[in-house]
Amino acid sequence: MSHDHPHRHPPQADHAEPVSHHEWLGVALNELLMEKGLYTAQELREMMAEVEAVEPSTHGARVVAHAWVDEDFRVRLLKDANTAVEALGFDSAATDLTVLENTDEIHNVVVCTLCSCYPRTLLGRPPTWYKSASYRSRLVREPRSVLREFGTQLPDSVTVRVHDSTAELRYLVLPLRPQGTDDWTEERLAELVTRDSMIGVTTARTP
Amino acid sequence: MIRPEADLTGPTPRFHIGDRVRIDARPLATHHRVPAYAKGQAGVIAKVCGEHEEPERIAFGQQHRLRRLYRVRLQQTDLWKTYEGSPTDSLDIEIFDHWLQPA
Numbered sequence: 001m002s003h004d005h006p007h008r009h010p011p012q013a014d015h016a017e018p019v020s021h022h023e024w025l026g027v028a029l030n031e032l033l034m035e036k037g038l039y040t041a042q043e044l045r046e047m048m049a050e051v052e053a054v055e056p057s058t059h060g061a062r063v064v065a066h067a068w069v070d071e072d073f074r075v076r077l078l079k080d081a082n083t084a085v086e087a088l089g090f091d092s093a094a095t096d097l098t099v100l101e102n103t104d105e106i107h108n109v110v111v112c113t114l115c116s117c118y119p120r121t122l123l124g125r126p127p128t129w130y131k132s133a134s135y136r137s138r139l140v141r142e143p144r145s146v147l148r149e150f151g152t153q154l155p156d157s158v159t160v161r162v163h164d165s166t167a168e169l170r171y172l173v174l175p176l177r178p179q180g181t182d183d184w185t186e187e188r189l190a191e192l193v194t195r196d197s198m199i200g201v202t203t204a205r206t207p
Numbered sequence: 208m209i210r211p212e213a214d215l216t217g218p219t220p221r222f223h224i225g226d227r228v229r230i231d232a233r234p235l236a237t238h239h240r241v242p243a244y245a246k247g248q249a250g251v252i253a254k255v256c257g258e259h260e261e262p263e264r265i266a267f268g269q270q271h272r273l274r275r276l277y278r279v280r281l282q283q284t285d286l287w288k289t290y291e292g293s294p295t296d297s298l299d300i301e302i303f304d305h306w307l308q309p310a
Contacts, residue, residue: 167301
């Protein structure tokens, strides 16, 4: 594909020049949509900034910490996650959000084998490894090996349940509340909730 | 709620939690949301989800059609003959109604 396309808009200031056929296809599609007036370059930049502003520590972690201290909220979160997170002031997006509760018997972990479905309004942009072919193919086949590589050792008495996000739902793992945190405030608890623990590849931090 | 077209699955779910189902093994070269490893596998309905637009039609800009979505629970030892882990380890996957049959 030609590099002297007459009216190419810069994709994003810090983007490398597209190299592959599909990257050029993406650039071309973006330009066409803007030329047709579906959105402007400014709207696109604002949308990217909005997604990049979402931090797991200030979004998803606060949902988890609140569920740890407020039993009614925990029940509501498991039953209808969309309205529960909206009540906390977060955007649940147009997708069906499903919260998976870890227990002493079940450990949940999330993957999207077909692409990179991810609860972006609560966790921001997915990490690179989440989108890698290796993680997507191996987590469904050998989840315990993958978990071990993340430093997560689980006894066989704990059932590992993988969730393949293949269609319309988005998943957030509610990790186990670490022991020894009974008198902790919600704000302090939130610091134990990492992004990876909400994907399910690790447990929450221990104090 | 306005249904864009006659909805084949209807508002009443065909399957319920605990029902045994088999995921269709049919090949399809164009866009769909059933990964190869799940095709032909049998499991149980873990959750009855809402109705969503059929991905196969969206991919070609065809008139939308709502389909019931389920979460199907498969056992890892059924999926992979050499699976290493607990025999209770499982995998939940989202499958649309038109890819499921009673098993």
